[in-house]
Amino acid sequence: MHIRLINPNTTQAMTGRIGAAAMRIAAPGTRISATQPESGPVSIEGHFDEALAAVGVLDEIRRGDGEGVDAYVIACFGDSGLLAARELTAVPVIGIAEAAFHLATLISTHFSVVTTLGRTVVIAEHLLRAYGFEHHCRKVRAAEIPVLDLEEDGECAFERIAAECRRARDEDGVGAIVLGCGGMADLVGRLQTGVGIPVIDGVAAAVKLAEALGGLGLGTSKHGDLAFPRAKPYAGRFAYFGS
Ligand code: 5HY
Numbered sequence: 001m002h003i004r005l006i007n008p009n010t011t012q013a014m015t016g017r018i019g020a021a022a023m024r025i026a027a028p029g030t031r032i033s034a035t036q037p038e039s040g041p042v043s044i045e046g047h048f049d050e051a052l053a054a055v056g057v058l059d060e061i062r063r064g065d066g067e068g069v070d071a072y073v074i075a076c077f078g079d080s081g082l083l084a085a086r087e088l089t090a091v092p093v094i095g096i097a098e099a100a101f102h103l104a105t106l107i108s109t110h111f112s113v114v115t116t117l118g119r120t121v122v123i124a125e126h127l128l129r130a131y132g133f134e135h136h137c138r139k140v141r142a143a144e145i146p147v148l149d150l151e152e153d154g155e156c157a158f159e160r161i162a163a164e165c166r167r168a169r170d171e172d173g174v175g176a177i178v179l180g181c182g183g184m185a186d187l188v189g190r191l192q193t194g195v196g197i198p199v200i201d202g203v204a205a206a207v208k209l210a211e212a213l214g215g216l217g218l219g220t221s222k223h224g225d226l227a228f229p230r231a232k233p234y235a236g237r238f239a240y241f242g243s
Helices: 012-025 047-066 082-088 096-107 118-131 154-171 182-195 202-215 236-241
Strands: 002-006 031-035 071-074 093-095 111-115 137-142 176-180 199-201
Touching: 002 012, 002 047, 002 202, 012 031, 012 182, 012 202, 031 047, 047 071, 047 082, 047 236, 071 082, 071 096, 071 202, 082 093, 093 096, 093 202, 096 111, 096 118, 096 176, 096 199, 096 202, 111 118, 111 154, 118 137, 137 154, 154 176, 154 182, 176 182, 182 199, 182 202, 199 202
Parallel strands: 002 031, 002 071, 071 093, 111 137, 111 176, 176 199
Antiparallel strands: none
């Protein structure tokens, strides 16, 4: 099967690292491709960025469906545009936050999240409630690093993330930690070794869940609210979505 990872921000280097992390854990026979929108924020660090990035995600879904992609992973911890993307396609669309939350609850009664900036904590908290995991998550923590510091100052960023993971392990009474950024995907092995409890990267979790859905022949339901959008014109810059 062909899984397309969509990095909703427009930083190519991060797309490459996310794609490489996915390829390392993909099953034999799974083809991985990774892309990002042509337009949009270079990093997603709040509600405004999420709103703009969602349109780019939808563009990538349209493009991927024209290329015969079998499943999509939205590789941003805000699960940017997830439900809208699911309306657009009949194949699975997995958000890395939702995927990581699911896997964390299969191995631990409680988990904490370590994300980037404090201002994005509320986005993760909204998703926990929306997905029904709020009683399983003890705390959403921020390492207080800008997303692109994961590209530009990797070792310092790693140390800050690792320190926050250790605090979660020691203070939160959790059995697992979820990494709250697609750009952290290639840090999971080092963090797992250093922190000593299970650390879950949503990119890997989403790839494996996409493989599972593909193996079961399950796609996005087109019955009900995730049915294809009703046919209508779209004005202005979105006219190309119209039918
Ligand atoms: C992400 N931002 O996974 C999120 C992380 C965050 O550009 N990719 C981004 O803090 O929400």
